[in-house]
Amino acid sequence: MIEILNPTMLTRAKDTGALVADILHALKGRSAVGTNLLDIDRWAKTMIAEAGALSCYVDYAPSFGRGPFGHYICTAVNDAVLHGRPYDYTLADGDLLTLDLAVSKRGVAADAAISFIVGDAQPPGSVAMISATERALAAGIAAAGPGARIGDISHAIGTVLSQAGYAINTEFGGHGIGSTMHQDPHVANAGRPGRGYKLRPGLLLALEPWVMADTAELVTDADGWTLRSATGCRTAHSEHTIAITEDGAEILTLPNRGLRPVGSHVEVSRIQRAGSTADY
Numbered sequence: 001m002i003e004i005l006n007p008t009m010l011t012r013a014k015d016t017g018a019l020v021a022d023i024l025h026a027l028k029g030r031s032a033v034g035t036n037l038l039d040i041d042r043w044a045k046t047m048i049a050e051a052g053a054l055s056c057y058v059d060y061a062p063s064f065g066r067g068p069f070g071h072y073i074c075t076a077v078n079d080a081v082l083h084g085r086p087y088d089y090t091l092a093d094g095d096l097l098t099l100d101l102a103v104s105k106r107g108v109a110a111d112a113a114i115s116f117i118v119g120d121a122q123p124p125g126s127v128a129m130i131s132a133t134e135r136a137l138a139a140g141i142a143a144a145g146p147g148a149r150i151g152d153i154s155h156a157i158g159t160v161l162s163q164a165g166y167a168i169n170t171e172f173g174g175h176g177i178g179s180t181m182h183q184d185p186h187v188a189n190a191g192r193p194g195r196g197y198k199l200r201p202g203l204l205l206a207l208e209p210w211v212m213a214d215t216a217e218l219v220t221d222a223d224g225w226t227l228r229s230a231t232g233c234r235t236a237h238s239e240h241t242i243a244i245t246e247d248g249a250e251i252l253t254l255p256n257r258g259l260r261p262v263g264s265h266v267e268v269s270r271i272q273r274a275g276s277t278a279d280y
Helices: 007-030 037-050 124-142 150-163
Strands: 074-077 080-082 096-105 108-117 174-176 183-187 204-207 210-212 218-220 227-229 235-237 240-245 248-251 257-262 265-270
Touching: 007 037, 007 096, 007 108, 007 240, 037 074, 037 096, 080 096, 080 210, 080 235, 096 124, 096 235, 108 124, 108 204, 108 235, 124 150, 124 204, 124 210, 124 235, 124 240, 124 248, 150 183, 150 204, 183 204
Parallel strands: none
Antiparallel strands: 074 080, 074 096, 080 227, 096 108, 108 240, 174 183, 174 204, 204 240, 210 235, 218 227, 240 248, 257 265
16 A cells, blocks of 8 residues: 555654654663663553553564564664564673664654664764764655656665665565555665655655675574574665655754753653764
8 A cells, every 4th residue: 555645644654754863862872781672662661651642562462573562662683683572781892783663643654764873883884884874865855856766765775785785685675655664665775766666745665775794694583583694794774765746855853852861761852953964
């Protein structure tokens, strides 16, 4: 199903998108050396509930997973890249962590992901890989607008990733989003310009470039969910939900209200709405 949102639903989508970004912003701030992935999941659960939203993940049970996901956020570390199921793991200095979050509020979903290095270490290859996914995401967004086609977005993303030297897996990629989290059209991370569905105002897309350092092959973890690089190499993933408008693409998943946990509570404070695709 390809869903075109009316103005009321688009307004709700902007609110949901800002919430997703705010939660990711807060969780990144708390993801330090010594943090357990299960703590991140618990914090996400609390923030989602306090915002009056619903998790898109906890009961999610698609054909490619083993039963309901059972958690509130995807936490992928190092060689894990997609659908990272939180488990009892304590983050170490230099770990490459991806947080992927989708929630629904007032009947509209939004989805975003960020990758970053934990602690003080800055492994050059990991930093470059994260940067490549962020640049690819920006290119995909720039290619999205009325009259463009899905292939234009895929081509823009794939060009950046391939020029950076990464092999591209097209099995998993971006997708339509709206009243449900995963909808048509599929947005592969490589494609031919001028092909595919023609974009229309009111269409929401979640664009998500992701790569693995030296392979395009995935393996599924024993948990039945987490997808890892077949070679054990590191991975990175960046994602935004965008709305197609008459003037181009509007990024919905930019921070608006920073949710900053204080002690065991969640403090809500205003932060400046970001202008960068990677500003979390």
